[in-house]
Amino acid sequence: MTTSTPDTDPSPGDLFDPACPTRQVLDRVGGKWESMVIKVLAVASPGEVRFADLRRRVPGISQKMLSQTLRSLERDGLVTRRVEPTVPPAVHYSLTPLGLSLDGPLGVLRAWAERHVLEIEAARARYDGK
Amino acid sequence: MTTSTPDTDPSPGDLFDPACPTRQVLDRVGGKWESMVIKVLAVASPGEVRFADLRRRVPGISQKMLSQTLRSLERDGLVTRRVEPTVPPAVHYSLTPLGLSLDGPLGVLRAWAERHVLEIEAARARYDGK
DNA sequence: CCGAATCCTGGCTGATACTG
DNA sequence: CAGTATCAGCCAGGATTCGG
Numbered sequence: 001m002t003t004s005t006p007d008t009d010p011s012p013g014d015l016f017d018p019a020c021p022t023r024q025v026l027d028r029v030g031g032k033w034e035s036m037v038i039k040v041l042a043v044a045s046p047g048e049v050r051f052a053d054l055r056r057r058v059p060g061i062s063q064k065m066l067s068q069t070l071r072s073l074e075r076d077g078l079v080t081r082r083v084e085p086t087v088p089p090a091v092h093y094s095l096t097p098l099g100l101s102l103d104g105p106l107g108v109l110r111a112w113a114e115r116h117v118l119e120i121e122a123a124r125a126r127y128d129g130k
Numbered sequence: 131m132t133t134s135t136p137d138t139d140p141s142p143g144d145l146f147d148p149a150c151p152t153r154q155v156l157d158r159v160g161g162k163w164e165s166m167v168i169k170v171l172a173v174a175s176p177g178e179v180r181f182a183d184l185r186r187r188v189p190g191i192s193q194k195m196l197s198q199t200l201r202s203l204e205r206d207g208l209v210t211r212r213v214e215p216t217v218p219p220a221v222h223y224s225l226t227p228l229g230l231s232l233d234g235p236l237g238v239l240r241a242w243a244e245r246h247v248l249e250i251e252a253a254r255a256r257y258d259g260k
Numbered sequence: 261c262c263g264a265a266t267c268c269t270g271g272c273t274g275a276t277a278c279t280g
Numbered sequence: 281c282a283g284t285a286t287c288a289g290c291c292a293g294g295a296t297t298c299g300g
Contacts, residue, residue, distance in 0.1 A: 021240070021243035021244045021246075021247035022165065022239065022240045022243045022244075023165075024243065024247065024250065025239060025242070025243040025247075026159065026160055026165055026239070027160075029156065029160065029239075030156055030157075030159070030160020030161070031160070031292080032292080032293075033293095035152065035153075035156055050261090050262095051261075051262060051263085052261065052262080062293080062294060062295075063262080063263065063264095064263085064264085064265095064293080064294075064295085064296095065292090065293065065294080066263090067262080067263050067264080068292095068293090074257070075253065075254055075257040075258070076250045076253055076254055077249060077250060077252070077253025077254070077256075077257075078250075078253075083262095086261095087261090088261040088262075088300090089261065089262065089300085090261070090262085091261080091262060091263090098246060098249055098250075098253075101242070101246070102242060102246075104238075104242070105235075105238045105239045105241075105242040106239075108234075108235045108238045108239075109152065109155060109156070109159075109235045109236075109238075109239065110151070110152045111235075112155070112231070112232060112234070112235040113151035113152045113154065113155040114151045114152075116151075116228060116231070116232075117151035117154065117155075119207060119228055120154065120155075120206045120207060120208075120228075122207070123205065123206055123207025123208075123228075124205055124206055124207070126207075127204070127205040127207075128205070161272090162272085162273080180281085180282095181281070181282055181283085182281065182282080192273080192274055192275075193282080193283070193284090194273085194274075194275090194283090194284080194285095195272095195273070195274080197282080197283060197284080198272095198273095213282095216281095217280095217281095218280090218281040218282075219280085219281065219282060219283095220281070220282085221281080221282060221283090
């Protein structure tokens, strides 16, 4: 309680800023496919993965969503796209150092999720039961 | 599958399971307001916060979204709801131990976001510029 | 093989108004 | 004060088709 007085104003303002870093990252990673693509690329890292391979490794994703996801990740500097000028063209994707560094924090979240998922499901069942 | 052979089959299958723990957590935390509410409650922890206070501390949220967010967090056992039988009624919210434990992993993500947001924005500007 | 373009739908979200 | 109900708009996401 030196200067901060949580009772009056904890001022966690950064989180509410439209340009808040956490907000931006959550918007990115919180999507339906982003985390899966990142994980697949992280597992393959530092190797590259072709579009069709990627699609096979992410069951259920459509071409559209895979393209879209990859483009947004590329835009944010998390993924590198390399086109091989053959016919038909072969496109390879890989994680940038930045993208790879994100896998750590995601891993922490994954670990938490796996450790507590049973409690969550139990709480959910309890809540729904009443 | 005891030996890991990332080249042939990394089998990250758990992530693709509809009941995948990470998926569930991301679906929860990835929402627009969940992370903010959790952070505000974590800052106040172990104290309680009233509905109106909460609303004041999450600028821009509507009553509807706050109610909805709190209910989903309560359902998953992350938040406790305590009703004081006065007139008018006063409702207090607080983080459960489970909810508080989630603030750690979220903190890791926040730290990563703050450390790398400039790189992301730079990459974005670069990508959009071309 | 890669991915862009189009159409379409369900769910999330916000604004407003109402109840206890 | 706390919460619900209703209506309307937007956008992520899926299916399909076409192009390079």
